[in-house]
Amino acid sequence: MNCLRKGIVRPTIALRSSPLTALNARRHLANNGFFRVSEEVREALNSRKPVVALETTIYTHGFPYPENVALASLLESVVRVNGGVPATIGILDGIARVGMSPEEIIRLTESAGKKNTLKLSRRDLSYVCGLRLAGKTFNGGSTIAGTMLLAHLAGIKIFGTGGLGGVHRGAESSMDISADLTELGRTPVAVISSGCKSFLDIPRTLEYLETEGVGVGTFADGRKGDVNFPAFYSRDSGVKSPTTIADEIEAAAIIHAHNSLEIQSGLLFANPCPIEAAIPQGEMDSVIEEAIRQAEASGATGKDNTPFILAKIKELSKGKSIPVNRALIEANVRRATIVARELATLDVKQDQAQGRPSTHIPGVEQPSPVSSYVEYIPNIGSTLHRETTSTLPSYTSSADIVVAGALAVDFSCDYAPLPGSGNQIDPSFHTSNPAAIHQSLGGVAHNIAKAAHYLGSSVRLCSAIGDDLSGRAALSQLQSEGMQSDGIKVLSAPNRTAQYVAVNNADKDLTLAMADMSILESSTGASISDTWLSSPPNTPPRAVIVDANWTTEAIHMWLWYGKSVNALTAFEPVSMAKATRFFSPLATSDQATVFPNHLADIATPNLHELTALHNKAQDSDLFNSKSWFRVIDALGIPSSGLRVPLSVTTSPELVDQGIPQQSIKLLPFIPTLLTKLGPRGVLLTKLIRAGDPILSSPDEAQYVLARCGNNDPEVGGLYIRLFVPERILGPGEIISVNGIGDTFLGALAATITSGRRVEDAIPLAQRAAGLSLRSRESVSPELKSMNMNGSMDFEFAIR
Structure with missing residues (x-):
């Protein structure tokens, strides 16, 4: 990547004033009974992180199981390793999903080849989603057209894929033109692909895209001057590309301008197949001609034409086309992620230039609201002590483990439809819904502390609650669990006790969640020192664990405190x-x-x-x-x-x-x-x-x-x-995945502070996490019966 960036200068953002653009950027479809965007993707979009859409037709109709699973995992990893957030898009059980979980991807890929697993373009989405209400459920891989539409509805601007559909040879008679081209003409998403399938009519495909108003360019990939539009398996097609794009920064600048001008068509950036994987054009042309001849002889037309020809190309090339296909898809997704990264930087800079607040600049930490933080960082090995003017009490009792972070009241609202209700699965928006509501005490730090407490360690949970009903309930529950409560500080209004509200449908799948952690988000190094560390205990802790719900300054203060008393420091x-x-x-x-x-x-x-x-x-x-x-x-x-x-x-x-x-x-x-x-x-x-x-x-x-x-x-x-893990729990054995990682860390800390090495503590922590997997509680009460001798009958995987 450093080679790609060498000598590249990022463009300067020009100021503009367009309230409509900011408004339009927020007009994205909300989660509903037909459309769901994962929490990770929503969070990434809201914080301006680079998100890359990935299609799923290649998994359902391109590669067999389990090869399709491996490819899906590889492509998501390529996005993450290059600094992006993957949004795999497909239809599962009649619901369009943007940002599929690993479990959902496995379910979809396992269904490849089955009768109810379809290849879905724009025209098919209402059909498969609507029939779910009539009791018929379908799975589906999204085509390029379908993926573009769903990505746009979610607010995703970049899409990395393999090869575009196009104008088929003989289309002047058959009118066989891929819906991908029409979608590019009306949906503002930038597609990075290796051109179009090489068995298509490339000159007519480019002509059609021009008619649709689609900007088309090809990455120079180190070449000078004009370049050819690629032919999928081959780097050259003999057809000159409409424009040449030098690198990802130029591509991002074009996309940024395209969106700023509110042009409602898409962009196509062609990425040539990697040199080491490409097949020479002459060799590939003869294979394609024979595959097309056999397709015509077999009468394979319409939606059956492309799968037939691809299968024949694989056969006639003696399998050489498969590794090329993998290599070019991976290269396209990697390039799409880098483009998305550069675009995110331009978008955030534009927001700043217009005076709009922004929560994220890729790779750049926002300036601290505190003028000086250094004065609050103690020297390593020194005794931490500050005079305090706070009227809040300080703790004086001792504990082996201090856990600092979130204590929250969790509400789980499970939709409970009335008999005869029109919608038996999903709650309705903008109205009241019948539900079974459960309240529990949660928060990452609370769960960690609870696990260590159940295993016999003396633990102090350091967190903050508001002077409100939820705070009093949280404090009462904490005391009923037998845990120390003198590390819980009550802050006056407008501070509010942290709360997490999950609204689930009738199948217990998350429909909507809201989290309010603002009570910790306002912390500073000074507030940590004055509120919690002004009167440290006589016996310092053996371990200090900090979760990331605090601000950066607060996290560092807690960790420096742990270092100052020679405690083990851990970060969740x-x-x-x-x-x-x-x-x-x-x-x-x-x-x-x-x-x-x-x-x-x-x-x-x-x-x-x-x-x-x-x-x-x-x-x-x-x-x-x-x-x-x-x-x-x-x-x-x-x-x-x-x-x-x-x-x-x-x-x-x-x-x-x-x-x-x-x-x-x-x-x-x-x-x-x-x-x-x-x-x-x-x-x-x-x-x-x-x-x-x-x-x-x-x-x-x-x-x-x-x-x-x-x-x-x-x-x-x-x-x-x-x-x-010695044994992995099956789906029927897993009750809840909430708090599994927290249980693991709490058990790990309890074991290490009892004198064991980390290598010896891990298996016991895995066992503790396994118990919580089988429990309705975030931390299983069965931990109380675990011994610390390291012996066990089984181990479990943690999530």
């Missing part, structure tokens, strides 16, 4: 958006936060949060600091790299996704990373200190993948180990 990222709060310009000096002066000893991200942390560090240029290089060099990684040993120690799939590689790059900032991989287990990536007995243990030798060779006094080597 909470979500992709909040994980990046760990890094900020206030804590990125060349020495201040790099091993051995790091802030957090342990972090427990899931797969997506790990990528968010990695991308934030990369965008903040932290991987170019001298102290980062010092630690990485001291690990002793051989010049040949670690791909083979990483594949053996973890899995080839994880290595292909770049998960262990991302973890290694983050070790100078967080020397122990526990990445939660769902049913694949937990990946431990650890920086070994110099002199650690693990370096000489024959039992651990297989996990020590590198050893320090430059006599660094602090760094001993690199330890990587995948803790695979």
Whole structure:
């Protein structure tokens, strides 16, 4: 990617004044009984993060199961590794979904080839969604046209795919023209593809796109002068491209101008197939001619024409077309993500130029509202103490573990339709709905503290509640659970107790959720010091755990406090958006936060949060600091790299996704990373200190993948180990996934503070998480009966 960026200058934003543009940008379809946008995608769009739409016809009608699952996983990973948020789009059970979960993708890909799994374009969406109300449910892969429409309804501007449909040969008689072209003429989404399918009439396809008012350009891909429009499997078609695009920054500038001018047609950016994978044009032309001849002889027309020809191309090319197809799709999605990143930067800069507030600039931390934060950071090893003018009480009792973060009142509203109601599945908007409403105490920090408490640790939960009814209920419930409550501070109005409200349909699937965590979002380093740390206990804690619901300043203050009392410090990222709060310009000096002066000893991200942390560090240029290089060099990684040993120690799939590689790059900032991989287990990536007995243990030798060779006094080597679950719970055994990661961290902290190594604590923490998977409670009460001797009959995967 650095090669792509070399010598590129980003364009300057011109000021404009168009209230209509801001208004139109917000006119996106809300979730309803036919259309759902995932929480992750909604959050990304609201915070101006780069989002890339991905189609699903290629999974339902292109690749067989389980190859389609592997391809889906690969393409989503390509988006995440390059700094974007994937929005896989398809239809499941008659509902159009934008941003499908891994479980939903597996369900869709498993249904490939079945009678009720359809190939869905614009014309088909109302049919499959409407028939759900009549008791007929369909699954479907969205075509380029269908994906464009649904992406636009959600507010997504970039779509990465394989090859576009087009004008078929002989269309002057058959009128066989793909709906993809018409969709490009009326839907403002930018499509990045390898041109159109090479068996189509490329000159007439470009002519039709011109008639539809579609801007078409081809990436130069390092070439000079005019270039050919690509022919899918081949880089050249013999047809000159209407325009040439130098790089992703130019593409993003074109899209930004297109949207600013409110042009209601789409854009097509053709990305040539990678050189190493492409098939020469002459060789491919003969294969295509024969495939078309056989299609005509077989009478394959209409929607059956393209699948027939593609199958014949595969057969006649002796399978050579398949790896080309994979390579070009991956390249297109990667390029689409980089374009989306550059577009997000331009959009946010435009908002700032117009004086509109913006919540996110890709790779840039927003300035702190506090003029100076440095005065609130204690020196490592010093005793933290500040005089306080606060009238709130300070805690004086001791605890082994301090957990700082969210305490919230959770409301779960399950739609309970009345007999004879017209809609038996989804609640109606803009009116009252009958429901079964359940209230419970939640919040990430609360769940972590509760798990550790159930396992016998003395725990103090440090959080804030409002002086309101919800706050009093939360405090009463906390005390009834037998947990210390002197770390809970009651803040006067207008502060409100944190609340989370989930509205579920009759099938218990989330329809709408609202979260109010503003009571923590307003915290500063000074408020943490004055409110919670002004009178520290006589016996300092052994561990300090912080969740990312606080502001960056507050997170750092809690972690510095843990360091000042020589406690184990742990960071729970909470979500992709909040994980990046760990890094900020206030804590990125060349020495201040790099091993051995790091802030957090342990972090427990899931797969997506790990990528968010990695991308934030990369965008903040932290991987170019001298102290980062010092630690990485001291690990002793051989010049040949670690791909083979990483594949053996973890899995080839994880290595292909770049998960262990991302973890290694983050070790100078967080020397122990526990990445939660769902049913694949937990990946431990650890920086070994110099002199650690693990370096000489024959039992651990297989996990020590590198050893320090430059006599660094602090760094001993690199330890990587995948803790695979012994048994994975089936869908019928899983009651709730809420709080599983929190349970894992709470159990981990309880085990480590009892004197065990992190390697020994992980299996027990996995078992604890498994108990919560089978419980209606976020943290299973069965944890109370677990012993701490490490023995167990089973382990479970955590999500």
